Amino acid sequence: MDVNQIGPAIHVDQLEKNYLDKARGVVRAVRSISFDCNYGEIVGLLGPNGAGKTTTLRMLATILKPTSGTATVAGYDIQEQSLQVRKKLGFLTGSTGLYGRLTPIEIFRFFGSLHRMPPGLIEERTKYLLRLFEMESFQDSHCDRLSTGQKQRVNLARTLLPDPPVVILDEPTAGLDIISSKTILDFIHASKTEGKCILFSTHYMTEAEILCDRVAIIHEGEILALDTIPALQASTGKTSLVNVFFHLVQQYETQHS
Amino acid sequence: MRLSIVKAIFKKEILDTLRDRRTIMFMIVIPVLLYPAMLIFINELATSQQARMEQKVITIALVNVPENSALWKKLSSTEKIKIVQSKNPQEDVRKGQVDFIAEMPVDGETLLNGGQTAELKLYFDRSNEDAMTNLERVRSIFESYSKGILQARLKQKEINQQYIEPLRVEEVNVASKQRMGGFLIGRFLPMLMVIMVLVGSMYPAIDMTAGEKERGTLETILTSPATRTEIVIGKFVTVTCIALLTGLLNLGSMMGTFAFGIFRSVASQIQIHIPFDFLIVMIACLIPLAVFFSGMMMAVATFARSFKEAQNLLTPVYLVSTLPAMISFIPGIQLGGFWLTIPVANVTLLFKELMLGEFVWNHLLVVFVSVVFLASAALFLAIHLFGREDVLFGEVSSFGLSLKRANIIPKAVPDQPEALFFAIISFGLLLYVAVPLQIRSLVSGLVITELAIFLLFPLLYAAYLKLDFIQTFRLRSPSALALVLTVLMAVGFQLAAGTILYLQNLVFPIPKELIDSMEKMMKSAQEYSFPVAFAVIALLPAICEEMTFRGMILSGLLTRSKPWVAIIVTAALFAAFHLSVHRFFPVFLIGLGATFVVWRSGSIFAGMLLHLINNGLLTFLAAYPKYDYLQITGMQPSLILSGIGAILIALSIWGFYFKKGTKAGT
Numbered sequence: 001m002d003v004n005q006i007g008p009a010i011h012v013d014q015l016e017k018n019y020l021d022k023a024r025g026v027v028r029a030v031r032s033i034s035f036d037c038n039y040g041e042i043v044g045l046l047g048p049n050g051a052g053k054t055t056t057l058r059m060l061a062t063i064l065k066p067t068s069g070t071a072t073v074a075g076y077d078i079q080e081q082s083l084q085v086r087k088k089l090g091f092l093t094g095s096t097g098l099y100g101r102l103t104p105i106e107i108f109r110f111f112g113s114l115h116r117m118p119p120g121l122i123e124e125r126t127k128y129l130l131r132l133f134e135m136e137s138f139q140d141s142h143c144d145r146l147s148t149g150q151k152q153r154v155n156l157a158r159t160l161l162p163d164p165p166v167v168i169l170d171e172p173t174a175g176l177d178i179i180s181s182k183t184i185l186d187f188i189h190a191s192k193t194e195g196k197c198i199l200f201s202t203h204y205m206t207e208a209e210i211l212c213d214r215v216a217i218i219h220e221g222e223i224l225a226l227d228t229i230p231a232l233q234a235s236t237g238k239t240s241l242v243n244v245f246f247h248l249v250q251q252y253e254t255q256h257s
Numbered sequence: 258m259r260l261s262i263v264k265a266i267f268k269k270e271i272l273d274t275l276r277d278r279r280t281i282m283f284m285i286v287i288p289v290l291l292y293p294a295m296l297i298f299i300n301e302l303a304t305s306q307q308a309r310m311e312q313k314v315i316t317i318a319l320v321n322v323p324e325n326s327a328l329w330k331k332l333s334s335t336e337k338i339k340i341v342q343s344k345n346p347q348e349d350v351r352k353g354q355v356d357f358i359a360e361m362p363v364d365g366e367t368l369l370n371g372g373q374t375a376e377l378k379l380y381f382d383r384s385n386e387d388a389m390t391n392l393e394r395v396r397s398i399f400e401s402y403s404k405g406i407l408q409a410r411l412k413q414k415e416i417n418q419q420y421i422e423p424l425r426v427e428e429v430n431v432a433s434k435q436r437m438g439g440f441l442i443g444r445f446l447p448m449l450m451v452i453m454v455l456v457g458s459m460y461p462a463i464d465m466t467a468g469e470k471e472r473g474t475l476e477t478i479l480t481s482p483a484t485r486t487e488i489v490i491g492k493f494v495t496v497t498c499i500a501l502l503t504g505l506l507n508l509g510s511m512m513g514t515f516a517f518g519i520f521r522s523v524a525s526q527i528q529i530h531i532p533f534d535f536l537i538v539m540i541a542c543l544i545p546l547a548v549f550f551s552g553m554m555m556a557v558a559t560f561a562r563s564f565k566e567a568q569n570l571l572t573p574v575y576l577v578s579t580l581p582a583m584i585s586f587i588p589g590i591q592l593g594g595f596w597l598t599i600p601v602a603n604v605t606l607l608f609k610e611l612m613l614g615e616f617v618w619n620h621l622l623v624v625f626v627s628v629v630f631l632a633s634a635a636l637f638l639a640i641h642l643f644g645r646e647d648v649l650f651g652e653v654s655s656f657g658l659s660l661k662r663a664n665i666i667p668k669a670v671p672d673q674p675e676a677l678f679f680a681i682i683s684f685g686l687l688l689y690v691a692v693p694l695q696i697r698s699l700v701s702g703l704v705i706t707e708l709a710i711f712l713l714f715p716l717l718y719a720a721y722l723k724l725d726f727i728q729t730f731r732l733r734s735p736s737a738l739a740l741v742l743t744v745l746m747a748v749g750f751q752l753a754a755g756t757i758l759y760l761q762n763l764v765f766p767i768p769k770e771l772i773d774s775m776e777k778m779m780k781s782a783q784e785y786s787f788p789v790a791f792a793v794i795a796l797l798p799a800i801c802e803e804m805t806f807r808g809m810i811l812s813g814l815l816t817r818s819k820p821w822v823a824i825i826v827t828a829a830l831f832a833a834f835h836l837s838v839h840r841f842f843p844v845f846l847i848g849l850g851a852t853f854v855v856w857r858s859g860s861i862f863a864g865m866l867l868h869l870i871n872n873g874l875l876t877f878l879a880a881y882p883k884y885d886y887l888q889i890t891g892m893q894p895s896l897i898l899s900g901i902g903a904i905l906i907a908l909s910i911w912g913f914y915f916k917k918g919t920k921a922g923t
Contacts, residue, residue, distance in 0.1 A: 020647070020664060061480045064646050083482055091480040097473030101276040102269070113265035114481040142276075158477075 007075060008036040009166045009197030010060065015069035017055050017221075029055045031221040032069065037197050039165065042188060044208040045201035046245060047218035053201040054093065056218070057170050060199075061091040074166050087115065090159035093170035100144035104135055104154045107143065108161055115162040122161070129157040133183060149180030156184060167191060169200035173207065185211065205241045215241070217248050224248040258490065262483045266491025270465060274499060280460050284499060288453065288507040293514040307390075315391050318343035318350075320360040328361075331402050338398070350380050356388045357381050357395055369406060444585055446511060447608035450504050451582040451601060454547050457503025458496050459571060462554035465492045467567035475649065489555075489640045496551040497544075504543055538621065539608055545628040546604050550578070552635025559642045559649075585609045597623045598689055600631055630688060634681045641674055667723035676813020679718055680830055683805060686710050687834060700785070703793055711801035715809040730808035733921035735860035738912070742919065743854045743863045746909035747870035750850060752902030754843070755895055761842045787880045794879075795872035799865045806831045806848070807855040807864040815856075824852045847871055850906070857913040859921040 017030040030052040037043045045053045058064045060073055062082035071078045074088035099107060105126060112122035130136050133153040138146055143154060152172070159167065169188070173181040188198055188211055202208055208215050209229060216226040225232055225248055233239060236247045274280050314337045322329050333340055341355060349355040358380040362368065368375040377399060381388040411418065469475040478488060557574055561567035581602035591610070597603050603624045610620065642648050671679065691710055695702030719729050726732060735743075750757075785793075806827055814823035828848030832841045847868075855864040913919050 063476060063479050064650070083484060086480060086482040089480070093476065095473045096477040096480070098477070099269075099273055099474055100472065101273050106269075106272065110265065110269045111481055114262060114478075114483050116261065116482075155477075 008072075009039045009041075010035075010037040010071070010073055010199060012036070012056075012060070012071040013069055015056065015059060015071050016067050017052075017059060017064065018067045029221055030059070030066075033218075033221070033223050034069075035216060035223060035226055037166075037199050039197050040192060040195045041213045042192050042198045042200070042211050044212035044215040045199065045218055046205070046208055046215055046241075047201070051218045052221040053218055054170055055221075057091075057093070057168050057199070057201060060085075060168060061089060062086055087162070088164055088166055090162075090164035090167040091170075092155055092159045092168070092172055094172070094174045095170075096155060098143040098151055098155055098158070101142055103140050103142060104130075104157070105139050107154065107158055111158050112161055117162060125161050125163070129160060133157050133187075149176055152176055152180055153183060156187065160187075164196075166197045167199070169198065171201055171203065173202065173204065205245070209241050217245055219249050219252055222252075224252055258484070258487055262487045263491045263494070266483065266488060267494050270461075270492055270495035271498070274461050274464065274495060277460075277464060280464070280499065283456055283460055284503045285506065288503065288510045292507070292510050296514050313337065313387060313391070314339050315356045315387070315395065316341045316354075317357040317359060317395065318346045318355045320346060320358060321363055321365055322359065322361050323366070326366065328402055332398060335398055338395075347380060350382055353382065353385055356385065356391070359399070372410060444609075446508075446612065447585045447605040448582045449511065450508055450543070450608065451546065451605050452579050453507040454500045454504040454543060455550050455575060455578055455582075458500035458547065458550040458554050459575060461496045461499045462551060463558045463561075463564055463567040463571065465496065466555055466558040467561035468564050470561075470649070471563040479649075485643045486640055489643045493548075493551055493555060493636060493639065496555060497547045500547040500551055501543060504547065505540070538616075539611055542604055542607060542621075542625060542628065545625065545632045546601075548632035549600070549628060549635050552632060552637075552639045553578075556635060556639040556642055559639065581605065598627060598693070600627065604628060627688060630684060634685065637677065637681060641678065644674070662721060662723075665721075665723050667725075669725040669728045670816060671719070671722060671724055671729065671809060671813040673813050673817040675722065676810050679715070679809055679813070683710060683714060684834065686714065687836070692836070700793055704797065707797040707801040711798075711805045715805050718809065729812045730804055731812070731855060731859060731861040731921075733860045735858045735863045735921050736918050738916060739854070739858035739860065739863050739919045739921065740866065742909045742912040742916075743858070743866050744870070745905050745912070746850050746854060747867045749902040749905030749909065750847060750867075750871060751874055752905065753899045754902075756899035756902075757843050757846060761839070787876075790880060791873060791876050794876045795869055798872055799869035802831070802834075803851070803855075803861055803864045803868055806834075807852055807861050811852060811855065820856060824849060824856060827852045853910070854913070858919055 012033060012035050014032045014034050015030060016028070016032050019027040019029055021027045033052075033056065035043075045056070047053050055064065059066050060071055060078060062078050062085050065079065073085045076084040076088065078085050099110075102110070108126045108129070109122055112119075112125070117125070130139055133156065135150070135153060135157065138150055143151060146154065156172070169184075172184050172188075176184070185207065188200065191198055192213075212229065214226060214228050215232065217224045217232075225235070227235070229241060229244075232241075232244050236244050238244045238247050316339050317332065318341050319329065319332070329340070332338055343349045343355055343358070346355060346358040346360075350358055358378075360378040360380065362375055365375045365377075379395070379399070381392065383389065408418070411421070469478070479485070483491075553574065554571060557570050558567040561570050578601055581599055582605050584596070584602045585605045585608070591606065596606055597620065607620060607624045610617065687706070687710060691702065691706040694705055715730075716726075719726060810830060811823060811827045814826055818826070828845050828851075831848035831852075832845035835841070835844045851864040851867045854867055855861055
């Protein structure tokens with residue numbers, strides 16, 4: 001990987017995001033959060049809907065501008081060097097769609113050319129990923145005609161085409177069957193051994209327990225805790241991650257009422 | 258902006274669009290098949306209908322016309338006319354059982370024989386289609402009968418036929434076949450082409466903005482290493498190409514249809530032929546129009562969250578845009594004056610003019626400039642909207658919300674997009690408000706332009722955005738040294754003016770009309786006392802225009818561009834606002850000087866001083882031509898004076914860079 005591996009893969013420093021809403025006025029979606037993720041590490045973001053997970057990840061992907069605070073991805077500032085950030089970052093969310101009238105191969109070619117990859121390299125990576133995710137059988141069908149699981153595999157392959165050192169996945173397994181989920185979870189694990197940094201958000205506590213080196217519990221735009229699972233279990237005195245989560249949320253609610 | 262990225266996006270969008278059935282319908286199927294099919298169908302239908310009509314037997318009931326009288330014989334011997342008996346003729350006509358009733362007066366025969374007029378009443382039902390289509394035929398029978406009697410009468414009195422026809426009018430059509438064709442086709446083809454370009458831009462524009470939002474692919478492409486400008490430009494070029502292609506396919510299809518279809522019967526009288534060079538001009542005008550429509554459609558569609566919502570938003574836009582295109586249908590409206598400035602209508606009328614074989618350079622230029630202006634404004638807006646996350650991800654309402662003054666956060670200076678947006682609106686005001694005012698009344702128009710557009714508008718804009726007036730407009734007192742250096746530069750420019758004008762004349766020779774109109778302007782300036790002329794031509798522009806260009810625009814540009822880029826762009830805008838190709842170069846140079854001194858000194862008053870010296874001297878020379886030591890109108894540059902001027906300018910620049918104490922105190 002051609003990246004400066006000194007320093008964290010993702011560094012978030014007091015990142016904050018406010019929205020203007022007609023009914024509620026200013027909404028503080030993300031409240032001054034800070035954390036680091038390292039290469040060769042899998043970090044999970046756990047939290048209910050509306051906790052600020054997607055907003056945080058979108059800011060790191062440079063789609064949204066933070067109201068205040070800074071962050072770097074692969075050493076590049078998300079505001080000042082957003083183009084470099086997007087070059088080094090693979091970003092996949094449940095809402096990132098595929099072009100329905102294009103085939104997987106055409107989509108890979110398109111995103112490869114946006115990354116200014118040489119045509120030969122695009123072909124090589126495409127071939128590799130088609131085999132890796134078993135997509136050869138539908139490589140020339142329009143994406144409209146693919147199943148949800150097939151689409152998510154294409155989408156993941158699209159994310160990985162330029163071999164990014166940092167990968168952000170926003171609920172990558174939501175709505176998938178067991179087999180498709182397993183492909184994605186297998187990939188996440190394999191990427192860790194390749195030295196990539198994986199930051200992913202999920203609803204499923206079991207996924208987090210199996211995969212994550214560290215987890216961040218996020219609630220109402222704030223990180224309540226960030227540590228390894230055993231450490232979290234020790235500090236809260238709970239055994240399962242679900243109970244750890246409820247314990248932390250309850251603690252937060254009593255502090256703020 | 259990297260061209261390879263734009264190209265990649267363009268390639269993908271074209272592929273994606275060409276696989277979209279909706280676009281293909283509007284772009285290819287409708288123009289290529291439906292038009293000719295429809296026109297031929299209507300043509301065939303009309304022809305067969307006519308044939309059917311002519312074969313139909315018309316029934317006519319006669320009242321007070323004796324059997325075997327001359328009229329009865331004439332009617333009964335005419336083909337496809339059947340005389341019927343009717344007991345209650347009027348009732349039968351109403352019921353449609355009889356087509357016509359011809360009622361002669363009771364004493365009809367006597368009147369006719371006695372050389373008098375008999376009034377024949379022809380009853381028919383105007384809502385009866387058979388009767389209406391055959392009215393002419395029936396009438397001509399009676400007319401021919403009347404003519405026969407007339408001739409008999411004339412013969413009896415031995416009067417020559419020519420005696421009762423002192424004057425005969427013969428109409429001769431002098432229009433060439435080409436002009437006839439242009440006239441007929443010029444009524445609806447321009448409108449059709451404009452509307453087809455509009456329709457052609459609508460679906461791809463929606464599909465590439467709101468459609469992408471709906472399908473979630475927008476977020477995908479935004480996380481790729483392409484900038485938002487590259488994405489918008491790539492999409493934009495695609496929409497424009499498809500809109501253009503739709504327009505051109507329509508043109509081709511219509512031409513083909515006319516050549517072989519509907520005008521076959523009159524083909525001997527008209528000829529649809531547009532000269533090749535005119536065709537090129539039409540396509541050249543169609544390009545900015547397509548750009549304008551595409552930008553407008555994309556900008557509006559970006560607000561929508563779904564394809565359906567975008568259609569709802571764009572329908573009013575579509576209707577409002579087609580209205581001015583209808584103008585070519587209204588007879589008697591020609592391109593000129595007021596119509597030149599109305600978007601869409603001006604292009605339609607220009608096409609009409611071209612199809613009639615007329616070509617007016619001025620019209621073409623004005624229409625082209627106004628369309629290019631609107632096109633760039635639309636493009637800019639689309640790019641700007643694509644950079645706004647509330648438009649891309651949020652509710653539609655929050656865009657308006659963020660424009661609400663209460664939600665605007667105060668800041669020192671405008672950012673670059675805000676300054677460029679300001680420049681675009683100002684230019685629009687200048688083009689569509691100030692120019693008409695100045696045409697009506699030059700002096701009061703100029704005063705209003707300066708005060709309202711160049712002074713009041715930037716102040717209001719700054720107040721709305723809650724900007725810091727001191728910093729935005731650089732309202733700081735300049736240092737004494739800066740003022741000296743500014744005067745040095747101003748004098749330098751005056752001395753070099755002869756050479757500048759000489760160079761200008763080499764590249765863009767100043768046409769005689771412009772010199773005439775300038776002389777006229779100078780004369781009208783001389784009508785006013787020198788102080789009044791000085792105030793209008795020198796003092797007001799020096800104050801007001803500086804606020805706009807060296808205040809709002811320069812401050813905004815400097816936030817994101819390198820200083821030399823900001824200075825060149827500011828000077829170029831300054832020159833463009835003078836709306837004259839021939840004055841562009843000299844005004845651009847003065848603009849460079851003024852922008853430079855304001856940037857280096859940090860004070861707008863330095864720019865005002867330079868501007869005032871320049872315009873003031875010009876006014877002075879106009880008022881007192883005998884002091885025209887530079888011989889500005891004589892076009893003979895003095896190399897010595899120009900050399901001294903250049904040295905003074907260089908000295909001033911050197912001073913601003915290397916002398917301490919040129920910066921205004923804060």
